[in-house]
Amino acid sequence: MQLSRDELLGAYRRMATIRSFEERLHDEIAKGEIAGFTHLYCGQEAAAVGVCDHLGDDDFIVSTHRGHGHCLAKGVEVKGMMAEIYGRATGTCKGKGGSMHIADIDKGMLGANGIVGAGAPQAVGAALAAKMDGNGRIGLSFSGDGACNQGTTFEAMNMAVVTKAPVIFVFENNHYSEHTGPAYATATSTDIAGRAEAFGMKAWRANGCDYFDTYETMREVLDYVRAGNGPAAVELDTERFYGHFEGDPQRYRGPGEIDRLRAERDCLTAFRRRVTEAGLLADADLDTIEAEVARLIDEAVDEARAAPAPTPAMVLEDVYISY
Amino acid sequence: MQLSRDELLGAYRRMATIRSFEERLHDEIAKGEIAGFTHLYCGQEAAAVGVCDHLGDDDFIVSTHRGHGHCLAKGVEVKGMMAEIYGRATGTCKGKGGSMHIADIDKGMLGANGIVGAGAPQAVGAALAAKMDGNGRIGLSFSGDGACNQGTTFEAMNMAVVTKAPVIFVFENNHYSEHTGPAYATATSTDIAGRAEAFGMKAWRANGCDYFDTYETMREVLDYVRAGNGPAAVELDTERFYGHFEGDPQRYRGPGEIDRLRAERDCLTAFRRRVTEAGLLADADLDTIEAEVARLIDEAVDEARAAPAPTPAMVLEDVYISY
Amino acid sequence: MTRMMIREAILETIRSEMRRDPTVMMLGEDIVGGMGTAGGPEAIGGIWSTSTGLWEEFGSNRIIDTPISESAIIGSAAGAALAGKRPIAELMFADFVGVCMDQIWNQIAKFRYMFGGKSKCPVVIRLVYGAGFNAAPQHSQAVYSMMTSMPGVKVVMPTTPADAKGLLTQAIRDDDPVLFFEHKALYGVKGEVPDGDYVIPFGHARQVRAGEHVTIVAMGMMVGLAEKAADQLAQDGIGCDVIDIRTTSPLDEEAILDSVEMTGRLVVVDESPPRCSVAADICAMVANKAFAALKAPPAMVTPPHTPVPFARELESAYLPSPPKIVDAVRSVLAYR
Amino acid sequence: MTRMMIREAILETIRSEMRRDPTVMMLGEDIVGGMGTAGGPEAIGGIWSTSTGLWEEFGSNRIIDTPISESAIIGSAAGAALAGKRPIAELMFADFVGVCMDQIWNQIAKFRYMFGGKSKCPVVIRLVYGAGFNAAPQHSQAVYSMMTSMPGVKVVMPTTPADAKGLLTQAIRDDDPVLFFEHKALYGVKGEVPDGDYVIPFGHARQVRAGEHVTIVAMGMMVGLAEKAADQLAQDGIGCDVIDIRTTSPLDEEAILDSVEMTGRLVVVDESPPRCSVAADICAMVANKAFAALKAPPAMVTPPHTPVPFARELESAYLPSPPKIVDAVRSVLAYR
Numbered sequence A, B: 001m002q003l004s005r006d007e008l009l010g011a012y013r014r015m016a017t018i019r020s021f022e023e024r025l026h027d028e029i030a031k032g033e034i035a036g037f038t039h040l041y042c043g044q045e046a047a048a049v050g051v052c053d054h055l056g057d058d059d060f061i062v063s064t065h066r067g068h069g070h071c072l073a074k075g076v077e078v079k080g081m082m083a084e085i086y087g088r089a090t091g092t093c094k095g096k097g098g099s100m101h102i103a104d105i106d107k108g109m110l111g112a113n114g115i116v117g118a119g120a121p122q123a124v125g126a127a128l129a130a131k132m133d134g135n136g137r138i139g140l141s142f143s144g145d146g147a148c149n150q151g152t153t154f155e156a157m158n159m160a161v162v163t164k165a166p167v168i169f170v171f172e173n174n175h176y177s178e179h180t181g182p183a184y185a186t187a188t189s190t191d192i193a194g195r196a197e198a199f200g201m202k203a204w205r206a207n208g209c210d211y212f213d214t215y216e217t218m219r220e221v222l223d224y225v226r227a228g229n230g231p232a233a234v235e236l237d238t239e240r241f242y243g244h245f246e247g248d249p250q251r252y253r254g255p256g257e258i259d260r261l262r263a264e265r266d267c268l269t270a271f272r273r274r275v276t277e278a279g280l281l282a283d284a285d286l287d288t289i290e291a292e293v294a295r296l297i298d299e300a301v302d303e304a305r306a307a308p309a310p311t312p313a314m315v316l317e318d319v320y321i322s323y
Numbered sequence C, D: 001m002t003r004m005m006i007r008e009a010i011l012e013t014i015r016s017e018m019r020r021d022p023t024v025m026m027l028g029e030d031i032v033g034g035m036g037t038a039g040g041p042e043a044i045g046g047i048w049s050t051s052t053g054l055w056e057e058f059g060s061n062r063i064i065d066t067p068i069s070e071s072a073i074i075g076s077a078a079g080a081a082l083a084g085k086r087p088i089a090e091l092m093f094a095d096f097v098g099v100c101m102d103q104i105w106n107q108i109a110k111f112r113y114m115f116g117g118k119s120k121c122p123v124v125i126r127l128v129y130g131a132g133f134n135a136a137p138q139h140s141q142a143v144y145s146m147m148t149s150m151p152g153v154k155v156v157m158p159t160t161p162a163d164a165k166g167l168l169t170q171a172i173r174d175d176d177p178v179l180f181f182e183h184k185a186l187y188g189v190k191g192e193v194p195d196g197d198y199v200i201p202f203g204h205a206r207q208v209r210a211g212e213h214v215t216i217v218a219m220g221m222m223v224g225l226a227e228k229a230a231d232q233l234a235q236d237g238i239g240c241d242v243i244d245i246r247t248t249s250p251l252d253e254e255a256i257l258d259s260v261e262m263t264g265r266l267v268v269v270d271e272s273p274p275r276c277s278v279a280a281d282i283c284a285m286v287a288n289k290a291f292a293a294l295k296a297p298p299a300m301v302t303p304p305h306t307p308v309p310f311a312r313e314l315e316s317a318y319l320p321s322p323p324k325i326v327d328a329v330r331s332v333l334a335y336r
């Protein structure tokens, strides 16, 4: 493990921010204040952060309907995101996109996406742009286990190999696509990475609930792709602590399943145990971070609540640059 | 080889019919009498016939833009097809579909298709229909090497495995998709069957220029699928003797390539050599068939030429059954 | 008559048609739910509760839960229909037509024509559409205008539980492909539904209100808004002839033209953006066929030429509403 | 001025814009041709000869020959555009929008709106469309009406070599997504093309003929037919004001309305089937905004509500033609 103290603190802060953001949304949504469909990232934090900790603002990612974690890990601003999810004029997208469509091009975050599988070819395109510039930058697509049954995902993988695009396909296998298990819906469920290999690209597998495993694996992957070897795929084994969307009754879960996942597969707990046992950080360090994060989220919610709603005239803006 | 004399004669007649049909079209198209885009099947006859010789009228196939061979092998009537390609009211589709859209539901031929990849899920659906009936019938999709880069093809393969549909994906690898080679466009070019395997289905490979290899392989495949083992894939290595469409300048071919293919990879020549050397049939038997076929094609062309054009009023018919 | 919600009328209709005709089958994502999970099948029965219990009764051969592969869903439905079945395919959100448009537009809609009348393709595609849930630009669209432009499919839009039953029964028994649009905000609407066999033929509009001053043509979710507007206008003595067209393809031109011949004024209310919309289509048809009767320009009330925005305030500004319809009617009436 | 064909004007424009701006790139199937074959690259240069020689000049990073994967083509163009490039994506046949509709309709068209104005997506999609080649139902369609209904994209339809240059230059430099429709039967049309930088802004119709009795609005392939009809009508002293709208979105409403204000009569000629077509859209717009000026019902000449048939006799019966336009004009003029 070659991570500095600052890097470790930073990684924990980013994971804790996502966790706190999502837990708070879970509570607020239950109160009925937030409109629309929201898909929480709780449980998958180590995946987003372990991946994005290798990326700069000029590396490009595309994300999914479950995009908050990817956005936050890529550096999109917490308060803008919260305001967006609250549908405020001050939100990242002025309240026009909401939870499912947060983007921040300046941060290399090309968009969450409501259409499963749609992001994969876009990541290829971003990678082709980077390849044109020859600057070592990459495109990266996050998708779920379910998304790997959508035609666009396959086309994107094939096209990436054909064009030797510097792109990484990260599959977060959280064992559910909505209410269906991959053992049913993904014919080769135990091996999504194997599909990528069948397209002729190198694939890695890692424990997406373990920041360190994800981070170390991604280092290898990034080295490989930035060196000009073409695309790569990574399957991360991870867990979703809440329902598919907020309000999902989750009748497909086994008895006690969520309690067990929270006890055994919590990436924040695992991180804390690992760094404190190794004497790299103290519990107090992490507690401080959690307290700071909690304050930030409080502020974000307060500010979002107080922020102005978009005005009706804004409906007509931003369709075209000129028309 | 367990084929009877009649079966051998029949197989040769079917292959010779396709060959003669296509060679004649090549000549007629050059004269400018036939409208539209035509994609000839010359060179691939053993594939269509070696596959369809195992199928009954209640097994379903779907085909591609290069569909004449599949149609003829599945028993669609020669004269109706010729009239269709000539755009006549007496054609299989009354002149509304033309070369790219010949279908004959009664023969289990669910349609040639102008959209690459579109047929694959349709074959899955036909197979699901057969599965509902539990009658051992199957669905079968013909597609090219190029088609295996289209998202629908992948979705269909996955769905077939998930639903255990009795469907067979036959990939005719003729080494070109339009003007592009699979080594470029299909990232795992040497192994299209391997893609199918990555979806969790069993795959076979055969020499599509050899009737016997194709036929024997398909026997195994059909036994496997009809027995209820779910889907299967077959990659047939074959050759296209003409351009992608009639009029294609074929600048992508190597020097002397077509002459070499005609000399070394002609499935009709190979069949003749095999059965005459083994003493199963005499050259004269095959010559008789060729002469009969030639007469049939002459008649088909004459009748098509003499047949009435569709009337303008027919434009409005067959959009709906009732509206 | 039984009182029920639209979603119940849909589920009951599917169930009874499946009992009646063994060739009816259904495909879609999570229409069973829980496949391959510890919770086991029937964990959800369709996220809109329009297929609950069907898998238990009809089994995996007829109720097919699918991967997230819309092209394969619609393509399979197409193939099964050519092979003699009557598949009902569900698109969880109508917005997903984008990933399976070819199978609808170039395949299902064209088979019979391309094949010279020698095939039939009795597919029903159920599409859950519409705004009002703050579901943002990719989960809120009124896709029916785009689909109405396509020769070869019929486009159906129920607005009441009784119509849902009658029109869906017709859709399943129809030998042509049918796109059946279910508005997510209408699922909970309750009403009396005729018991037993109940079929509403396509191409017959329903008169919702009679009135002599202006014709309001609406469809789907817009019908309720038009009714509210009509109620309000009635207080000022303005009589609105409100027509629910029920199917946009075929279109009951006669019902619309008869009404306009009487009123001389037309307002069309449509949830799709204005360009090349059903609203524009109807205005053009009326302008062409009832020109002499028109006393004022045919008018339309639609959202603006923009995607559907997310935030509550934006979405309500975007959507047609009773006040907007009232305004349109008043300005049509004020025209000299 | 240089005399050239539309296909040459398109190729020259792409070449000069690629020289001018290093962010311009191009993707499509067989736009190089011969990749991975014994014949080697540049074996075809696009089946429409609209990219010949580009790969040799600009190389594989900017001229990207792709597998048969339209969703990946359009999706890659989308991603590259968000990442700062100006991709030109080619759809060999416009009919293939069916397999990549989502990337156009839900992605490219909506990014800027969904993202609150914080992105731009300067993609040009070139779509080869139209009937007249007996290419049968899946390779002949006039897809632009469907695309005109979509907020967030611009829809452009050149009819002359000069317009092809001016409009394509604008399309490539435009910061919004543009769908550029090239009619296969127009590729060989010759005309004078201005040398050097030549840009035609969108939303400005072109007056093709001046005349005072009737307004004929047309687009793409239909413009030439309208001209022929106008020539014939001129012999009887009937003056047609023929307008080529050039872009269906944005639409030059002013040019159309000004003309109708003068003539009082409108015939729209459109190659798409009638329902929810651009023709219907324009008739509705005119009926609404120039009602008082109209002396006759706004009329449209379109194909029937059917797919495009294959056989020569059927396809010509299907398509609009000068005689059909002449008839429409005469009946509009005869209206009392």
Ligand SMILES: Cc1ncc(C[n+]2csc(CCOP(=O)(O)OP(=O)(O)O)c2C)c(N)n1
Pocket: A064, A065, A066, A114, A115, A116, A117, A143, A144, A145, A146, A147, A148, A150, A174, A176, A177, A178, A244, C029, C068, C070, C092, C096, C099
């Ligand atoms: C094309 C398309 N089909 C269906 C849906 C509905 N849908 C949204 S999320 C989802 C499941 C996605 O599963 P997965 O890819 O595993 O991601 P996860 O939700 O587990 O993060 C589905 C079916 C959609 N948004 N887009």
Ligand SMILES: Cc1ncc(C[n+]2csc(CCOP(=O)(O)OP(=O)(O)O)c2C)c(N)n1
Pocket: B064, B065, B066, B114, B115, B116, B117, B143, B144, B145, B146, B147, B148, B150, B174, B176, B177, B178, B244, D029, D068, D070, D092, D096, D099
């Ligand atoms: C969706 C789609 N994209 C592109 C095309 C144009 N096209 C027609 S055939 C073809 C090549 C198909 O190659 P392959 O699948 O190998 O079949 P083959 O022509 O070799 O029989 C292409 C690109 C099409 N018809 N449909």
Ligand SMILES: [Mg+2]
Pocket: A144, A145, A146, A172, A173, A174, A175, A176, A177, A178
């Ligand atoms: Mg998942």
Ligand SMILES: [Mg+2]
Pocket: B144, B145, B146, B172, B173, B174, B175, B176, B177, B178
């Ligand atoms: Mg091929």
